[in-house]
Amino acid sequence: MNRETTNRIRFVLEDILPPFVRDSGAFRWAARRVWGDHITHLAKFRERAPFLSAEEYAELYRKHPRVHEGTDNSAACISRILGSIAxxxxxxxxxxTGSLLRSIQATHPGLNRLTGVDFVIEDASRLPGIEYVAAKVENLPFADAEFDTVICTHVIEHILDYRQAIAELRRIAKRRLIIVVPREREYRYTFNPHFNFFPYTHSFLRAVHPVPPAFVCEDIGRDIFYSEKRGAAD
Structure with missing residues (x-):
């Protein structure tokens, strides 16, 4: 299933169904017909978010089924990202899986460094010319302003201490920071292990406060695309 399809499904589930239905036992029963008990595990996961151990966090992600084929990004978001690299x-x-890295490598052959980071990198498809680093976004093993462009898509919604994560992204970005998150509402029963929910673009701008003078924040098909200019001139 691609991102465009799931965004259409999310429109119905988040904006059409009334909240009392989405949070109801009836919705949980219907969702279990599709995903089994995992839908209940996700709800308990969010309820216990402040008290989870690192192993509990990692275990849920190991068991979480992959919804999208290859990438969580829509074609429109990928195009916007590729056009914003500095x-x-x-x-x-x-x-x-490294899908976005492959697109960047194909469209920007002149890059002298291309790096992929994830807390588990076994899923990444290894390609020549790309380095892979296992690390958490809240504590990145890079120097200040080490990369001209830093990209982070569909991650911030999963991070409990998202302000620390955003601070780290800003710290290592020299010229451009790009973030993509889903535009979504919070309900008790959802199909993703998300902690943070941004129903509007201005909801996300509060999350990245203080917002620098040069930024872009726009809705691209139920995903929020955010880009900010860092210290060096383009």
């Missing part, structure tokens, strides 16, 4: 070094935080 400089000669790029780091993709939360690279997953």
């Amino acid at each position: 400089g000669e070094s790029v780091c993709d935080i939360g690279c997953g």
